[in-house]
Amino acid sequence: xxxxxxxxxxxxxxxxxxxxxxxxxxxxxxxxxxxxxxxxxxxxxxxxxxxxxxxxxxxxxxxxxxxxxxxxxxxxxxxxxxxxxxxxxxxxxxxxxxxxxxxxxxxxxxxxxxxxxxxxxxxxxxxxxxxxxxxxxxxxxxxxxxxxxxxxxxxxxxxxxxxxxxxxxxxxxxxxxxxxxxxxxxxxxxxxxxxx
Amino acid sequence: xxxxxxxxxxxxxxxxxxxxxxxxxxxxxxxxxxxxxxxxxxxxxxxxxxxxxxxxxxxxxxxxxxxxxxxxxxxxxxxxxxxxxxxxxxxxxxxxxxxxxxxxxxxxxxxxxxxxxxxxxxxxxxxxxxxxxxxxxxxxxxxxxxxxxxxxxxxxxxxxxxxxxxxxxxxxxxxxxxxxxxxxxxxxxxxxxxxxxxxxxxxxxxxxxxxxxxxxxxxxxxxxxxxxxxxxxxxxxxxxxxxxxxxxxxxxxxxxxxxxxxxxxxxxxxxxxxxxxxxxxxxxxxxxxxxxxxxxxxxxxxxxxxxxxxxxxxxxxxxxxxxxxxxxxxxxxxxxxxxxxxxxxxxxxxxxxxxxxxxxxxxxxxxxxxxxxxxxxxxxxxxxxxxxxxxxxxxxxxxxxxxxxxxxxxxxxxxxxxxxxxxxxxxxxxxxxxxxxxxxxxxxxxxxxxxxxxxxxxxxxxxxxxxxxxxxxxxxxxxxxxxxxxxxxxxxxxxxxxxxxxxxxxxxxxxxxxxxxxxxxxxxxxxxxxxxxxxxxxxxxx
Numbered sequence: 001x002x003x004x005x006x007x008x009x010x011x012x013x014x015x016x017x018x019x020x021x022x023x024x025x026x027x028x029x030x031x032x033x034x035x036x037x038x039x040x041x042x043x044x045x046x047x048x049x050x051x052x053x054x055x056x057x058x059x060x061x062x063x064x065x066x067x068x069x070x071x072x073x074x075x076x077x078x079x080x081x082x083x084x085x086x087x088x089x090x091x092x093x094x095x096x097x098x099x100x101x102x103x104x105x106x107x108x109x110x111x112x113x114x115x116x117x118x119x120x121x122x123x124x125x126x127x128x129x130x131x132x133x134x135x136x137x138x139x140x141x142x143x144x145x146x147x148x149x150x151x152x153x154x155x156x157x158x159x160x161x162x163x164x165x166x167x168x169x170x171x172x173x174x175x176x177x178x179x180x181x182x183x184x185x186x187x188x189x190x191x192x193x194x195x196x
Numbered sequence: 197x198x199x200x201x202x203x204x205x206x207x208x209x210x211x212x213x214x215x216x217x218x219x220x221x222x223x224x225x226x227x228x229x230x231x232x233x234x235x236x237x238x239x240x241x242x243x244x245x246x247x248x249x250x251x252x253x254x255x256x257x258x259x260x261x262x263x264x265x266x267x268x269x270x271x272x273x274x275x276x277x278x279x280x281x282x283x284x285x286x287x288x289x290x291x292x293x294x295x296x297x298x299x300x301x302x303x304x305x306x307x308x309x310x311x312x313x314x315x316x317x318x319x320x321x322x323x324x325x326x327x328x329x330x331x332x333x334x335x336x337x338x339x340x341x342x343x344x345x346x347x348x349x350x351x352x353x354x355x356x357x358x359x360x361x362x363x364x365x366x367x368x369x370x371x372x373x374x375x376x377x378x379x380x381x382x383x384x385x386x387x388x389x390x391x392x393x394x395x396x397x398x399x400x401x402x403x404x405x406x407x408x409x410x411x412x413x414x415x416x417x418x419x420x421x422x423x424x425x426x427x428x429x430x431x432x433x434x435x436x437x438x439x440x441x442x443x444x445x446x447x448x449x450x451x452x453x454x455x456x457x458x459x460x461x462x463x464x465x466x467x468x469x470x471x472x473x474x475x476x477x478x479x480x481x482x483x484x485x486x487x488x489x490x491x492x493x494x495x496x497x498x499x500x501x502x503x504x505x506x507x508x509x510x511x512x513x514x515x516x517x518x519x520x521x522x523x524x525x526x527x528x529x530x531x532x533x534x535x536x537x538x539x540x541x542x543x544x545x546x547x548x549x550x551x552x553x554x555x556x557x558x559x560x561x562x563x564x565x566x567x568x569x570x571x572x573x574x575x576x577x578x579x580x581x582x583x584x585x586x587x588x589x590x591x592x593x594x595x596x597x598x599x600x601x602x603x604x605x606x607x608x609x610x611x612x613x614x615x616x617x618x619x620x621x622x623x624x625x626x627x628x629x630x631x632x633x634x635x636x637x638x639x640x641x642x643x644x645x646x647x648x649x650x651x652x653x654x655x656x657x658x659x660x661x662x663x664x665x666x667x668x669x670x671x672x673x674x675x676x677x678x679x680x681x682x683x684x685x686x687x688x689x690x691x692x693x694x695x696x697x698x699x700x701x702x703x704x705x706x707x708x709x710x711x712x713x714x715x716x717x718x719x720x721x722x723x724x725x726x727x728x729x730x731x732x733x734x735x736x737x738x
Contacts, residue, residue, distance in 0.1 A: 016297040034537050042359050055253040056302050058229070058260045080260060081300035085292050096251060145248055156294045169213025176207025183199050 004115060004122035005031065015132045015156045017083035017091060023050070024074040032071040040066065046075055054096070057081055090151040091135070095127055098147050102140050108133065110140070112148065225265035226272075226326065226334060232257040235341040237349060238314050239448075240373040241307040242555050249553030250369065256303040256340070257322065261293065269293040272328040274301040278320055281307055281342075293328075312557045316344045343443070345557075346451075348374070350442040362539045364442060368482060372549035373556050374446060374465045377472035380561035381450040385569050386473045389418045392576035408476055408493040409520070412500055415470055416516045419463075419505050422575040423735075426503040427457040450559065454568035463502040464489040468546050480544040481530050488523055492545070497531070499523035571682045575735045609633060610649045610714035611707070614736040616729075619645075629666060643720045644700075645733065650713045656686040656706035659713035671695040684708065685737075692719065703730055705737055 010022040027035055039045045043064040051059055058080040066073035083093045100114035112127040131138055135152040143149045233256050236244060243249045244256060263269050272290040277283055288301040303322075324336040343349065351358070351366045358364060376382055394414040449466040452458035458466060461480075467489035468478035477492045481499055490499035500523035504514030514522060533541040604614045607621070610633055621636045636645040653659035657678070664674045676690030685707050692700045702719025716737050720726045 016294060018298055037537070038360065038539070045359055048357070052253050053251065055251060055255060056247075056258065057300055058231075058258075058298070080262075080298040084290065084299050087289075087291055089291065156297065165213050165216065169210045169216075171210070172206050172213060173210030176203045176205070176210055179203030179206060180200060183203060 004124040007123060007125045008128070009125060010128045010130070011079075011082075011095075012130050013083055013093065013132055013135075015134050015154060017081060017085075019079045019082045020076065021079050022074060022076040024072060026070065026072040029071070032068075035073070040073075043073075043075075046073070047077075050075065050077065054079065056094075056096075086151070089153075090137075091154055093129070093150045093152075094143060094147060095129070095149075096147065097125075097127070098145075100127075100148050102148060107138065108135060110138075110150070225263070226269065226328065227262045227264045228326070228334065228336065229260040229262075230257055230324075230336065230338065231259075232322070232338060233340060234352070235343055235349065236305075236307075237343050237347065237367075237370065237373075238307070238311045238345045239348065239557055240370045240554075241311050241557060243370060243373060243553065245304055245306045246553050247302065247304045252302065252304070254304075254370075256305045257324075257338075258300055258302045259324070260298055260300055261290075261326065262298045263293040263295050266295050268295065269328045271330065272299075272326065274324065274326050276303055276322055276324045278305065278322055281305075281311070281320065284325075309558045311342075312345050312559065314342065314345050317347060318342050344445075346445045346447065348444050348446045350444065360539060362542075365482070365542075368542070368544060369549055369552075369554060371461075371465065371480065371544055372546055372554035374448065375468040375472060375478070375546050376449050376556045376559060377469050378556070379448075379450050379469065379559045381559070381565045381569065382453065382466075382469045383473055384566055385450075385453045385572075386470045388569055388573040388576065389414065389470070390474070392573055393418045393421065403494065405493050405496065405498070408491050409498050411474060411476060412467075412471070412489075412491055412498060413516045413520060415467055416500055416502065416504070416519050418576055419502070420513065420516060421735075422456055422572045424452075424505050425457040426463070426505055427459055448559070450562075450565060454565050454572070456572060460503050461487040467500075467502055472546060478546045480546070481527065482542045482544060483526070483530055483533075484540045488526060490523065490527065497527055497543075499527035499530075501526065567682065574680070574682070574687075577731065607634065607636065607645075607647065610647060610709065611716050612738050613716060613733060615645060615733055631663070631666065642722055643718070643726060643730070646717045646719075648715045648717065649709065650715070651711045653712040656688075656708075656713050656715070659706055659715065660688060660704075667692060688717075703734055705734060 005025065005027070007023060007025045009024075012020045012022075014020075032040075039049075043066075046064065047059075047062050050062075060078045060080065062075065062077045064073070064075050083091045086092045095112060097112060097114045100112045103111040103113075105111060108131040110129045110131075112129060114125050114127075115122065129150065131150075131152060132154060134156075135154045138150060138152040141149055141151055233254070236256065240254070243254050246252075247255075259274065261272065261274070269290075270292055272293055274287040274289075275284050276287055277285065282305055285306075287303055290299050293299055318341070319339055320342050321337055321339055325333060326336075327333040348371070349367055351364050353363050353366060394411070444461075446465070447455065447458055447462045449462075449469040452462045452466040464480045464487045468480055471478040471489070471491055479490045479492050479497065481488050481490055488499055489502055490497055498520075501514065501519045502523075504519035504522060506513040530541045530543075534543070605617050605619070605621075606612065606614050615636055616638075619636050619638050621634060623634045624630075624632070625635045626632055631648050631650050632646060633649050634645075634647040636647075637643050648659075648663065650659040650662050653662065660676055664676070667674050672695060673693045674690060676688050678686060679689050680687040685705050688704045688706070690702055690704070692702065694700065698721060700719045700721055701723035702717050704715055704717035706713045706715040716734070718730045718733055720730060723730070
């Protein structure tokens, strides 16, 4: 049985649609040897490969490390504009994966597994997608090209402090209205005449 | 009023706090960043138009839009145009962009099919317009190159980014755009080849490897018979230089087929087009400085050295069998190197690329090119058949090149043609027949080539009538008919009966000269046994 090469990718989405991505893999001895010959001493080539894999996005802030003892490398980077708002007001994330296996871990964490062949090898990509805490109604759908996409609702800036300000505002308004009403209902007090 | 003041203050504060949640005070503002392609290759215009092809890596530009302001931007619309090519078109709409949010707009331009008629490079402009919040807009523009149809850039990386050999050929996956099986001219060429060389065999009828290999050999044999010329020793650029050095002018398969000449990569693309047109699975093997075609059938690769057809001054030609042997030897080496991880050796799988969306350009039918195919197809049936008993050329790459093999001589005069060495040549053999310039033939007289020059004829019919009259004065009879006219040549077939009632069947050709018409007539008393040889001589008339 042919064992596919595995690529693990973690996607940490923020409330504004950008993501921090961490891609890593463990290679066998022959694979590590080939990797060191072709890319290992030139990790900027890996950066270029990632840019080619995600042509639709802007990639920034690359960070690379490898572990020769365990024959692994990790590349992390920011992806700008990964998620965007569609015409229905929902955020949409397209991971460029057709007919993957999607597993829900929690309300905000999903695993997407896909297989493809390239350069004569079978590859398995496992994507861990973590949605921001403020996201709600997270759903997996398909776009017009049959690719798996996620949609969710989120209003950026709707954090606790914002809601606190809103709540305080409501409290102040209610207090102000109550005070006006009480002032209106209270009869006017007569002052004692100095002539008494 | 005084007693209500605290209440009013509370209410005001409350309204302001609630309003700040819904209203965003402050302006929204955009910042832009554009990544752009420096050039577009017209041959790959369908790839540029499709965001799904090769994961969308071939865009015209992508633009990062960031809301740097303090309030959301509404109804952000990105439009673009390319003057003379694409009119204003909406690229993407973003209903809302929150403060601090980034969005990316990508452009995959839909050029019209007629871009493939562009033969030269030009500098063009992209104009981009971003409108938002109803009435605000930003305009941007930049320049880029549109290459000529035949220009192929093997890499889009600038020199300082090239780290390895594969970087030099990053765009070789786009060579699939130059494989044109649906081109009406290629289809016609394939049909002619199947009829005249393969005698109607269709390799796609069965899945047998031997049939596929037979077809591959048939393509080579067709190029061999038509005297197609391998036009250079350097087919694939190797040098690392500025990006321009990796731009090569590549003839389209139809241009190779009708021009009867090609570089190794051009021959490979033509083979791939014909093989695909016939229903086979073509591949192109890329090795350092060279390319050659092959097929994948029943899980196995087969390859042929297409440049074995050689050319004038290139040391001769390989027989089809030897070209296949050379190709299989190179294939073994290529596969071994690929398995060893040598990135300089690779296989371009046309079907695999097609599945990823790399599709060729649309090409229209062309009467002139069809006629060129007809001319070449004449050589398929007129050309000398490969004779396995004839001494073959050495493989030019072995370095044991022989000189002219001594099997042919060249007649140069009113017309030029080749004929077998060892035949006698007699110039102006009959004073009473000044139109007969030369007679050539073997000693046994079974075959005769007459070179004639008729002065004062208005057309070839008058010229041949003159010859007929001349023969009649000697007691001979001639019958003839015009069989074909192509590109200034008129082809005839006929029979001349001598005074001894010996029938001399012949084939001939006339062309217009300065003063009349020059022609070559080749005939034999054993026409049916020697027809192939006679046709092969006639095919060399130029």
